[in-house]
Amino acid sequence: MSGQTEHTARSDDAAAYVLGALDEDEAAEFGAHARSCPICAAEVARFSSAVAVLPLGVRQLTAPTSLRRRVLKEAASDARGGRRTRMRGLRSWPRFAQAGLSGAVALAAGVVIGALLLAPGRGPTTLIRATVASAAAWHAAGQPVAELERYGDRGQLLVSRLPAAAAGKVYELWIERDGAAHATNVLFEPTSSGAADVDVPGDLNGASAVLVTAERLGGAKVPTMAPLIDAQLPS
Amino acid sequence: MRELADEELMGMVRDGEMAAFEVIYDRHSGVAFSLAYRICGTRSSAEDVVQEAFLALWRSGARYDRTRGSVRTWVLGIVHNRAIDALRRNVVHDRRRASDDGIAERLEAPERTEAEVAQRDEAREIREALQALPEEQSRVIELAYYGGFTHTEIAEMLDAPVGTIKGRMRLGLEKLRGALEGSGVVTAR
Numbered sequence: 001m002s003g004q005t006e007h008t009a010r011s012d013d014a015a016a017y018v019l020g021a022l023d024e025d026e027a028a029e030f031g032a033h034a035r036s037c038p039i040c041a042a043e044v045a046r047f048s049s050a051v052a053v054l055p056l057g058v059r060q061l062t063a064p065t066s067l068r069r070r071v072l073k074e075a076a077s078d079a080r081g082g083r084r085t086r087m088r089g090l091r092s093w094p095r096f097a098q099a100g101l102s103g104a105v106a107l108a109a110g111v112v113i114g115a116l117l118l119a120p121g122r123g124p125t126t127l128i129r130a131t132v133a134s135a136a137a138w139h140a141a142g143q144p145v146a147e148l149e150r151y152g153d154r155g156q157l158l159v160s161r162l163p164a165a166a167a168g169k170v171y172e173l174w175i176e177r178d179g180a181a182h183a184t185n186v187l188f189e190p191t192s193s194g195a196a197d198v199d200v201p202g203d204l205n206g207a208s209a210v211l212v213t214a215e216r217l218g219g220a221k222v223p224t225m226a227p228l229i230d231a232q233l234p235s
Numbered sequence: 236m237r238e239l240a241d242e243e244l245m246g247m248v249r250d251g252e253m254a255a256f257e258v259i260y261d262r263h264s265g266v267a268f269s270l271a272y273r274i275c276g277t278r279s280s281a282e283d284v285v286q287e288a289f290l291a292l293w294r295s296g297a298r299y300d301r302t303r304g305s306v307r308t309w310v311l312g313i314v315h316n317r318a319i320d321a322l323r324r325n326v327v328h329d330r331r332r333a334s335d336d337g338i339a340e341r342l343e344a345p346e347r348t349e350a351e352v353a354q355r356d357e358a359r360e361i362r363e364a365l366q367a368l369p370e371e372q373s374r375v376i377e378l379a380y381y382g383g384f385t386h387t388e389i390a391e392m393l394d395a396p397v398g399t400i401k402g403r404m405r406l407g408l409e410k411l412r413g414a415l416e417g418s419g420v421v422t423a424r
Contacts, residue, residue, distance in 0.1 A: 012398070015405035020319065021379035021386045047405075050412035052304070054380050055270040055311040057361030063268035067282045068260065074286070075256055075293045191278050 014043035018051045064197050065149060066158045126150045130157075130210075130231035137228055139166040139214070142194065148210055148231035155200040157210060157231065162190040169214045173198055174223060176209035181223050187215075207233055241306035245299050248292070256293055263307055264289070267314045274318035274381050284321060288313040319383035364414040372407030375400055 013030050016022050022030060034040040130146035138144070140163035149156045157173065165171055173186040190196040200210055212229035213220075236244075236254055241262065247255035267288060271281035291313055292299075299309055365373050371393075378384045378392070386404070390397045 012401035012405045015408050016379070016386050016401045018408070019376065019379040019404055020315075021384070021389070021401075021404065023385050023387060046412065047408045050408045050415065051380065052308045052311075053357075053361050053415060054365075054376075055266060055315065056358050057365055058269050058273040058358070058381075060265060060358050061269045061272055063264040063285060064278075064282065067268070067285060068264065070282075071260060071264075071286050071289050072253075072257060074290055076253060078290070078293065195278065 018047040157198040159196040174211040322383040
């Protein structure tokens with residue numbers, strides 16, 4: 001095979017290589033070749049610049065707040081030669097999605113479990129573990145875990161292991177003030193994995209709790225049942 | 236800290252500076268999650284991939300070599316590899332495009348800052364450049380890059396010779412690069 005012909009063929013390999021589309025053996029063989037062949041190395045570099053922007057072409061989403069918390073917590077607690085960072089001394093707790101609630105017993109309400117993170121541009125974040133109704137109150141098996149992440153006067157309810165609401169029902173978020181539950185008009189369903197990150201609309205100053213009930217589709221004006229999730233806000 | 240360039244921050248990450256790692260995470264977690272979600276198709280798998288990728292960065296920051304590309308490219312390379320690994324392990328194949336209905340809408344990134352608006356514009360230009368390719372070329376690129384399929388698998392799927400598939404990849408990438416060079420997204424070499 002002449003040099004020119006070989007590099008016509010190799011140019012195709014270079015494109016497949018940077019796309020990760022060569023079989024393992026082929027990729028190893030081509031990678032070794034490109035390291036000693038300036039023509040193929042240049043081809044790889046040329047195609048790589050196009051492939052490098054492909055991730056930016058996908059629909060841009062926001063990474064969930066709960067993921068940020070989990071990653072930073074894991075990093076902070078990671079053993080790296082005994083080095084201590086400014087987060088190292090903070091109390092750690094199990095990964096949110098794995099945090100277990102034993103049995104069907106509801107947790108004590110309103111436990112502030114940590115001033116954890118400095119989220120960008122919004123000050124310190126406080127995590128409040130919510131009371132979750134006992135198993136009998138839920139439509140399906142499973143014991144949800146819920147926390148309210150509060151930062152300043154804003155909040156986000158983070159729920160895992162949340163079963164889908166019963167047919168014809170949807171979860172509704174309420175803010176309790178002066179002993180009464182006020183509608184937020186926020187209706188939600190969990191993901192297929194049982195996760196729900198729900199932004200609490202409006203100002204939490206003066207509120208005493210964030211609540212969740214299951215209501216008919218379209219929501220209700222007042223709760224029709226006792227709260228399934230109850231995050232009590234410290235006064 | 237937030238004014239520092241990624242490359243300076245990576246030096247601090249190597250020294251175990253948690254605050255620098257936070258800034259790196261905040262800068263790149265959105266696009267990392269978007270890519271992982273595009274490949275894995277479910278939120279839980281995408282979260283796992285992003286978590287693994289950033290923890291790998293934290294634990295092996297010393298491996299970052301600025302002469303081989305930007306921090307963003309490096310991070311996204313880790314995310315891409317891990318997401319494709321997850322696909323090939325069939326961990327997420329069965330759940331792809333299954334039942335995360337509405338999640339993409341709920342997590343759609345807001346445009347709050349000039350940088351975010353610019354990033355959204357850049358994403359739009361890249362999508363348009365991909366869509367402008369002949370369908371057979373954009374298809375093989377998407378199947379390879381986002382789907383994690385090898386050229387032989389793609390050849391079987393499309394009932395086309397392997398050489399044809401690789402040729403389409405090359406032509407597609409050349410056109411894509413040319414189009415993005417024209418719009419300034421990719422720097423000319």
